[in-house]
Every structure is written in structure tokens, then in C-alpha cells.
Amino acid sequence: MSTTPYGTTHRATLRWQDAVVRSVRDETRSARTLRLELPTARPHLAGQHYVVRLTAPDGYTASRSYSVASAPADGFDEPPVGHIELTVERLADGEVSGYLCDVVEPGDELEVRGPIGGFFAWAGTSPALLVGGGSGVVPLMSMLRQARLTGRADLVRLVVSARSPQDLYYAEEIVGPQTTVLYTRQAPPGAGRAAGRLAVADLAGLVRGGEDVYVCGSPGFADAATAVLVEAGVPVPAIRVERFGPTG
Template sequence: MVAPARTGPWQQATVLEVRSETPTAKTFRLGLSRPAPHLPGQHYVLRLTAPDGYRAQRSYSVASAPGRAEIDLTVELLPGGEVSEFLHEVVEPGDELEVRGPLGGYFAWDGERPALGVAGGSGVVPLMSMLRHAREIGRPELVRLVVSVRSPAALYYRDELPGPQTTLVYTRTAPPGSPRPAGRLTADDLAPAVEDRDVFVCGTPAFCDTATGHLLGLGVPAGRIRVERFGPSG
């Protein structure tokens, strides 16, 4: 995979498409004025500037595969969140936004070593970039995902995510015919996917701690586990 360019200055991005993922999450496809290659797992900072000069910015993981002039950012609507509420309630195709990136090296996947992604809820966003890249280069076996989500209605990328590379764990409501009853993520959910892979864990601090504990219990070396924790930021 081509290494990402060194992070540049702020640039304008045009909103090309807005797509609903769940009742509380939308994906914003942005056309970059100065496209730069990114690695799956990296993120961009998005900045809003009010007429009085007040600025607010938030970091959002890239969900799209690398190698194109646009990026997909999936944003969860947080009550009272000044950035997420503006994006969900105001922004539409044709608008201009200010972004900077790509950023982040620790959680980035090089696209070469086999990887396992373990996601809780919206933590699937950077891992989706990994899965999409593996599928696009014709090597879907490179990436396995285990995604923990409350219910089918809360599942991001529901038309694309399911497949032989993905295990879905529903914690509260499982769909009819699900081979696994609803319940929290367990070591048994992870065991078949561990193999000889680098592991990327993304979700809330509590989810990451639980998942990491299961992985260590399964014998995965701590040095093979990379963790990205997130919390409400608006």
C-alpha cells in the first residue's frame, strides 16, 4: 500500500453525498480539494467556523478505502453535540467543510499483515476502511471483523458489512434466525477469528477493556493488540 502523505494544512472539502446509516448516524462523502492518500484506520479533523469566528472541531475516522479523491466520514449524532448536530441537521450535498488529515499512525493498518478488527458500535468505522480495502484489492481473507452491536437497527453499513469475513454479535436484540442469542461479547466469539493476526480494537473504554481482556486470555500477545478508545465529544 502507498504510504500516506505527510499531513498538510486545512483544506476545503465539498459534501458530495449524505447517507443515513442508522437512525442516529450518517455518512458524509467529501470531495477533497487536495486529495492525499490515507491508511485504513486513520482519521481527519473536521472544523466548523461560526460567523463570529468561534471554532469547533472534532476528529472522525475514515470509513472509505484508500486510493480515491473523496473520503467517507460516518458521524454519530450526540444530543447537545455542537458539531454532530450541525452536520446532521444542517449540512447537505454541495456544502463546503474544512478538514485536515489524514492523521494517526498507531491505529493504521499497512494492508499487508492479516488483521482482526474488534468493534463496539460506532467503533466499526475505521475497521470498515480496512475491510473495504481488503475486498477491493481482492484479498478479503486479510481482514476479519467481529462487530458487537446492540440490535440490527444500530448496525452501520448493514448492506455491505455482513459477509464471510464478519461475525456480528448482537448484545440486546438479535435478528430472527440468528445463530447466536443476544448477549455481550465473549472470548468464544473472538476465538475462531484470532489466528495469527494483528488485532485492532475500537469502541468505548469499557468495551475496549473487555475485548482486550478476552484477547489476552486467548493468548494474543499484548504487543499485537492496538486499541483506539473513544467517548462522546459532540
């Protein structure tokens, strides 16, 4: 059976299963987190994703991929084993994201398959620099949560770029000594940095050398962040990039 680089299997994860929505909560004015209970618990790695498929009464289907925001559950109670959390950004005219953000309620069932992905996965045992823009912070939050839960928060440094405080995902939880929050359009009062795009000065002091670097966000953000990282001295082979497309 073929496997990902960290040993998760492809064959089982590509089978569809019906997950039950156990809770929902708003993250920002345009994003919502769904907690799903899976009938068959499947271990995931931080950075992996699930595919959600919707089927209309006439048989039309639409599916989208969403990163797992929760940490791998192995041995932890939050979320319980067999539960995952997906954070969904509501996109204009998004047929799947609109339904997940505005219609789905606890008790509903969603057809899902996963976890999927190996290139962008983090095993939680080696240093990592995480750079996310907007909703690109979702898989990186799984990595940060895992590091904190396992007592290895020293392994990660997270830089997240948001347009304004109102657009920051996981605002109450994400702050901490491992994280740097940058605002591109509106910084809160008393912020130590004026609003503006990611720059070399924002990352240079966080590059330790030898770590893997995970970049996630829109194509424009990912390309800009990669260029800044290279200028800050990070070797290109050390950078792993996940680009979020405009599909909804």
C-alpha cells in the first residue's frame, strides 16, 4: 500500500465517509470553523487536508479541499480522537463555502475524505518556520497547536499576516511567544509595527537555519513571502509552499 512520506496511507484516506457536524463557531466575519465527528477515526498530520463533497437533489456534486485546523488527536482530548476541525473562508459566490458558512448546523452530515497530503505535512519533531497570509494560517495553526500540546512550542515560529484585527483567524488563541502577527491594512492601536506588507525585517530575526519553512496563502502572498524568505537567507529547497486558489 502506498504511503505519504510520514506513513499515512492513501488507499484508506480516499474513501468517502459521512461525518457529523458537532459544533460550529465563527472565527472572523467571513470564516467559520466546523467540528466534525468521523465514523472511522483516521490519524492526520498537521498540514494535511480533507475534501468536502456536497450533492444536490438532482445529483450535481461540488467538492472543495479544506485544511485541518485542529492538532493531530493522538492521545489528546481536544479535539477528541475521531474529531477534526476545518476552518472555511466564505468566498463570494462560493457554492461550497457559502453552504458551509451559512447553512450547515450541528447535527448535519457532510461527506468527506482524507486526510490527504504529504509534502506540506509536519511531523512535529523538527524546527519549523511558519508563514501564513489570511486563511493560509489554517494548516499552520494545526502545527502550532500540536507543538503547544506536545510541549515542543520551541520548535515553531509562526508569522501570520492579516488585513486588520477583525480579519485575524483564531485571534484569542494564536497570540503567544511563538507568534508574530503583522497587519497589512489596519494595525490596532499601540501596535509595534505599522500596517504594511511582509518584509525581510519581519523574518530575518526568526530564521534559525536548518529548519523547514512552510508558507501558505493566496498565490500572490505565497510568491511574495517566498521571495522575502530567500532574501532573508532561507535556502529555496527548505521552503514548502501551499497556495490557496479562488474556488469556493
